[in-house]
Amino acid sequence: MALKAGFCFGVKRAIDMARATLDSKEGPIYSLGPLIHNPQVVSCLARMGLKEINDLGEIKEGTLVIRSHGVGPDLLETAREKGLEIVDATCPNVRRAQDLARELSRENIQVVVVGDKEHPEVQGIIGWTCGKAMVAENPEEAAELTAAGPIGVVAQTTQPQENFDAVVDILRKTGAEVRVCNTICNATAERQKAALDLARQVDVMVVVGGKNSANTRKLASLCHASGTRTYHIEEAGQMDPAWFRGVKVAGLTAGASTPDWIIEEVMRRMSEFEEINSSEEVNNEEVNNIEEGMKDAVEVKAVRHGEIVTGTVVHVGLDEVMVDVGAKSEGIIPARELSCCEVTSIQDVVKVGDEIEVYVLKAEDNEGKLILSKEKADAEKAWVKLEEALNTQEPVQGTVREVVKGGLLVDVGVRAFLPASLVDRGYVEDLSKYLGQVISTRVIELNRGRKKVILSRKAVLEEEYARLREELLANLQENQVVKGIVRRLTQFGAFVDIGGVDGLLHISEMSWHRINHPSEVVNVGDEIEVMVLKIDRENEKISLGLKQVLPNPWDTVAEKYPVGSIVQAKVVRLAPFGAFVQLEPGVEGLVHISHLAERHVAKPDEVVTEGEEVNVKVLSVDPAEKRIRLSIREVAREKQTREFQDYSHNKPQENSDVVTIGDMVGDLFDKKDND
Numbered sequence: 001m002a003l004k005a006g007f008c009f010g011v012k013r014a015i016d017m018a019r020a021t022l023d024s025k026e027g028p029i030y031s032l033g034p035l036i037h038n039p040q041v042v043s044c045l046a047r048m049g050l051k052e053i054n055d056l057g058e059i060k061e062g063t064l065v066i067r068s069h070g071v072g073p074d075l076l077e078t079a080r081e082k083g084l085e086i087v088d089a090t091c092p093n094v095r096r097a098q099d100l101a102r103e104l105s106r107e108n109i110q111v112v113v114v115g116d117k118e119h120p121e122v123q124g125i126i127g128w129t130c131g132k133a134m135v136a137e138n139p140e141e142a143a144e145l146t147a148a149g150p151i152g153v154v155a156q157t158t159q160p161q162e163n164f165d166a167v168v169d170i171l172r173k174t175g176a177e178v179r180v181c182n183t184i185c186n187a188t189a190e191r192q193k194a195a196l197d198l199a200r201q202v203d204v205m206v207v208v209g210g211k212n213s214a215n216t217r218k219l220a221s222l223c224h225a226s227g228t229r230t231y232h233i234e235e236a237g238q239m240d241p242a243w244f245r246g247v248k249v250a251g252l253t254a255g256a257s258t259p260d261w262i263i264e265e266v267m268r269r270m271s272e273f274e275e276i277n278s279s280e281e282v283n284n285e286e287v288n289n290i291e292e293g294m295k296d297a298v299e300v301k302a303v304r305h306g307e308i309v310t311g312t313v314v315h316v317g318l319d320e321v322m323v324d325v326g327a328k329s330e331g332i333i334p335a336r337e338l339s340c341c342e343v344t345s346i347q348d349v350v351k352v353g354d355e356i357e358v359y360v361l362k363a364e365d366n367e368g369k370l371i372l373s374k375e376k377a378d379a380e381k382a383w384v385k386l387e388e389a390l391n392t393q394e395p396v397q398g399t400v401r402e403v404v405k406g407g408l409l410v411d412v413g414v415r416a417f418l419p420a421s422l423v424d425r426g427y428v429e430d431l432s433k434y435l436g437q438v439i440s441t442r443v444i445e446l447n448r449g450r451k452k453v454i455l456s457r458k459a460v461l462e463e464e465y466a467r468l469r470e471e472l473l474a475n476l477q478e479n480q481v482v483k484g485i486v487r488r489l490t491q492f493g494a495f496v497d498i499g500g501v502d503g504l505l506h507i508s509e510m511s512w513h514r515i516n517h518p519s520e521v522v523n524v525g526d527e528i529e530v531m532v533l534k535i536d537r538e539n540e541k542i543s544l545g546l547k548q549v550l551p552n553p554w555d556t557v558a559e560k561y562p563v564g565s566i567v568q569a570k571v572v573r574l575a576p577f578g579a580f581v582q583l584e585p586g587v588e589g590l591v592h593i594s595h596l597a598e599r600h601v602a603k604p605d606e607v608v609t610e611g612e613e614v615n616v617k618v619l620s621v622d623p624a625e626k627r628i629r630l631s632i633r634e635v636a637r638e639k640q641t642r643e644f645q646d647y648s649h650n651k652p653q654e655n656s657d658v659v660t661i662g663d664m665v666g667d668l669f670d671k672k673d674n675d
């Protein structure tokens, strides 16, 4: 027996919904076309009261069950206008294909459906694109299609993957932008793979299912294509014992719309055929193979309440997740059973293809419902892991799910509390930035009875910081230039993180000119380059310099301020012996008190004040000692000399050819007074 065979989730769901409707509703109940492609099941449902119609025009009132293939929006609208009550049993996988096609179409993307254009599922999908979608059944048909803009591809859910891929390849070759939405249902793919695997190992294959069922026909054609003699039957009575004559091993599979009771009946009849069991060519071991195979199929179905089993996510819906746990039917995880914390989007927790462990909340009943819980399976494992982590102090990973009063709720398999003060090494203003992040934490308190887990991320960060610090201190060299981020400012400097370790950038090492506060040069969060000035490995202290990586203005003072030049400067400080003036940021020179004026000056403030702009003459420059001697007096003298020269050159010679020095000085003083 193929490991995957018989009813899929979508078909079983449709039958369940139809039966529940038949049990609970008054009045006529209809399905548009056969509810599933299996004549036996359809006639059973017909006996229970489900009436099959081919057109809505045939009915006036009652309840309409939409089958798993789904329908287009126009038909739903017409049914509503007629006043029909609708029970929508569209398979969630088909609904996803419809939704994607509708969204693509709304974005003006040309939809191409890979599938059978006559199939009701494909017709329904086209309906959700307002009839605009094109259909390609195979690569040859795809090659005939033309589209003006981008193309979006969706698949009929029962399409073989290879055909879908081949069509996509052809569409891509047209040069158009192709957006691929793989809507192939896992149930179909799995059943096809299992049937093919089995067909390759047996002498004859029996495929059970409706002749009108596309997926059953596909199973039969795949088995046949494998080279194994294959029979497609609808029920046990159609088998001929002659098929099994001389056969050592026979295989059995069934379409997604074939009920268990038909499969079991076929299986029973196959095992009864004397030709198989008594064949001279079949030894006991081979008989056992067949029986074991059948038993396996039964064992695969047995999942018991309270068990934890591993499964693969096959569908992620809006409020539930379907998981294949190897049972006869896919199990359902309701959204509330996914995580210990509130889940905003199921896709954040699981995605199709994930292998997860689940706890069996409700084993399969007669109706085939298998209810699972990921939360409980995670919790069982988590408590063991957390206890171990508490003992070993190993970090545990968790996802931040909620910001609550005083901290964060972290999903570590169970709900754990991370107090705000233990979230980071320093104070965190906005805890919401951690939402959704996977963080590493240490368990600091655990009480399983009270379901209490307290975590500390700070402990892990401190340890990491200590390790980095040790590593950095070992490798760091003085005069090395490193990158860092300014973490904190104080009156005396800034602390700069240079890769896990904070070094001190003293205010005096920030700039070549005097500054009053570190914020004049750097801000918290700035990324800067600094030079390592000193490393005290014993006390784990690092001194950094910023000005050392900046151009030194003293390197060019000799060229910029040659001796004898007169430049403008600003008085920045007064001292008893003179005034310090700034030529440019980082370059200060001294005007000695004897050079402040012609006359005797007792205190510098008799002549200049702080902040005043003055002209100074450069007397000497010593870049190595960072010294510049300046003079205001010399500027005044030069000015007087110039004025004197101007005067002597321009003075009119009125009454005498002889002008005395006294005349000239008198004139100069007169002029000065007037000035």
Ligand code: SF4
Pocket: 008, 009, 010, 011, 068, 091, 092, 093, 094, 157, 158, 185, 186, 187, 188, 256
């Ligand atoms: S084969 Fe897949 S898509 Fe089709 S009804 Fe079954 S579960 Fe739904």
